[in-house]
Amino acid sequence: MEAVSAAQIIFIVVALLTVATTFLVVTVRNLIHAALWLVATLFGIAVIFVLLDAGFMATVQIVLYIGAIAILIVFAVMLTRRVMQDVGPQSNENWWLGTIVAAVFFAAISTLLWSIRWPALPGAVVGDTVLALGRSLVDPNQYVIPFEVASVMLIIALIGSITLALPGKQSE
Amino acid sequence: MPELKIGDLLVSLYDILGWSLSLLGLHSSAVSVLQKIVSGFVLANFVMLTPIFTIWVERKVAGRFQDRLGPNRVGPFGLFQSFADIVKLVIKEDITPAGADKVVFNIGPVLAVMSVVGIWAVIPFASTMVGTDMNVGILYSVAVGAIGTLAIMMGGWASNNKYALLGAFRTVSQLVSYEVPMIIALLVPTMLAGSMRMNAIVAEQQVWFVVAAPLAMLIFLISSIAEVGRAPFDLLEAESEIVAGFHVEYTGMKFGVWMLAEFVHAFTISALAAVVFFGGWRGPLAEQYPLLGVVYFLIKTYIIYLFLLWIRVTLPRVRIDQMNNLNWKFLVPLSLAVLVVTALVDKAVPVGASLGVRSLVLFLANVALILVSISLLAGFSRKLQASENISVDSG
Incomplete structure (x- = not known):
């Protein structure tokens, strides 16, 4: 078996962390914490851009998503909810509908991704x-x-x- | 025989480190990773230790401005005052307020320092000495700086204190707004150099960009002061209004870390301005002897730092409406005008023209812009005064 390169190790670690933080975004009870975990997710995606040699995309990801959108979300949450004592139920009676939609969407996306034969790039941009x-x-x-x-x-x-x-x- | 270059001293230290690591029988990729970790560690520590000196400079200079002596008890000229302060901060009681969000409360200051120290990864100290010369260097510095806003939000919110939260709100409105003119002002040197790579920007400055883009330089400095949150833009910690703003609940060294972030940030924007507008490491003989470039770079940085200090101790704090007006009604339109004018004039200059001619033409265009904006401002203030007189008469 071929030895795993450093970039692959970094990719695996970052990808796992990104998925884990994404999971936390939707499961954590505190809204501000969810927003902060979202920041971690977006940061993980920026790292993946770096691994793809897309430095520009990575920095734009941080400027726009962390520097602007995440801050907007945190700001809105702070202004609108009494987050410090937010103990409401996490889901409402439509949870099963949401689950079905999410599962179908996930299945559709993943079959689409599996079915496409990704063309190999002729080489990195010189x-x-x-x-x-x-x-x-x-x-x-x-x-x-x-x-x-x-x-x-x-x-x-x-x-x-x-x-x-x-x-x-x-x-x- | 290869010529001995003193300037490559630090580079050779880097090589010696790599060589001695490879003696330990490590794989070459592991060696290069370790080399990078060690040099990153050294760089970060250099940056984080500068405030020990700059705080002393700041207090001494502020003292002179305000007709005081400044610190003069500990050590010669009070040089060791900062060490005494650090010891005091470290041995103070560390309090986490009741009802605070403990983890977020502790991550806040760390993230603030991280976002500032991260900028130094792309700052070229000399032609051969730069952490990483990535092709989006200048955008990277903006991106990493943006994380600092989030850090202040986290600290302000997690404190579970209304004053802290108010400070955080002010921070967001100020930092996010002033990012706009700052980024547009940074676009001007990017356009002139034709690259976002920091070292390329320095290399293009046979004539410093401050000549070709004086207005962009001023806009960058003003909006950077607002980004740091120093006087006259220290609304986020206005003592008379919101006690101390976002860091009101922080004690001991955690408070010290917020202060560290602020001082490092002030030093960092000076360094950025030196690199982007004042030729960075450029100077006589700097290309032959890179170490000389480091000296030039640090001298320029400190001169700009003193300029920022001068502004800080001279101007009173602006009101929040003045802060917003200055940004949205003046700096943003002006920076857009500068960007458009620079782009048009730069294209209008014939291709064969020398760099000096090109810079001169751009400088004249900037002067024209300054005159236009001053006359517009004068007209506006006359109108304002007239309306105030009317209201005074009628009232």
Whole structure:
């Protein structure tokens, strides 16, 4: 048997930790703790990006998901719930429906993943990966249209949120 | 015969370490992992021990600014004052408040220090001395810094204290907002260098980027001070309003660790500014003798640190509405304007133009931007004054 390389060991450890923390996110009783475990999960995914030589993706993962989204979640939880003494039931009467949906979804995704024959990449990107990524985002033959559509959508979301948050004229 | 270079001293120490480890009969990959762990350990300790000195500098300089002597009892010029303070912090009673979330309470300060020390992994001390020269270095520094916000949130929430929670809320509104102009300001040197790699950014600075991007430098420094949460942006621990903010319940060395994070962070943004805008290790002969580059880098860092100190002891604390106004109504639009103007002007400069000409043109564009924004601000304040006069007259 081939010897396991250091990267493989790291991958196995990180993947196990990520799955374990994901499990904790949905089982832990304290909402803030769940949010913090979610941060650990997102961090684990960032490490997996690093192992895939996608440093840019890893840093963006941390900036956006931990630096912005996770903090937003923690903030919202802190403001809306009395988390220190939160002892409500963990699930409601629809738990069985949720279980079925989750199981079906998991089965669908995993059969899909198993059935695809993943094409082997012709080789790692030569040179600066960030440069290649940037070029491909503005290259008309590659991803310029999805890129622009995504930017327009983000601007729409931005303007929409500003419009929603603006104080109405009659609410003086 | 290979020329002996004093500057490679630390690099050769690294090699000697690797060689002696391989003598122990370790596998080469294990040796390189151990080498990295040891050098990371040394780097982190260098960073975490600097506050022993910088706190003394800070108190001494602040004392002079406020017409006092500053610490002068322990050791020559009070140099050993920090050691006395550390001993005091360590032997103080360590209290965990009742109802606190113990684990989160303890992880908070650790995470805060970690997020700051992590930035040093990409800071180049010299042309050959950089922890890891990754191709997204500058973005990495932002990413790791963002974890610090989370640390403060954790500390503030886990304390089970309303003042601490209020401090944490202020932190989020301040740190998340000021991240926006900071990142946009960092985009300008990235654009000028054509790379996010820290060493590439330094290598491109035959003319320091502060010449080509003075406004970006100022925006970066202002928003970084806000990120550290120092005066005039120390709303998150405003003593007169919320006692001490997020760290009100921390005692002993745990409080010391929060202070450590703050001081290291202040030193770190000075180092980042030195690298990104002031040429990092560049200086006469720095490329032949890397150790000289370390000296230049540290001198630049300390000069910027003193500048931050000057701001800290001179300006009063801003109000929360002023803090938000400055960011969203001034710094963010200005930084976007700087980004667009720099991009356009940089493309407009003919390809063959020398670096000096290019920097000069960009500098003039920046001056024009400064004039425009000052005239806009003057018009705005005149309008404000006029409306205030009217309301005073009518009232």
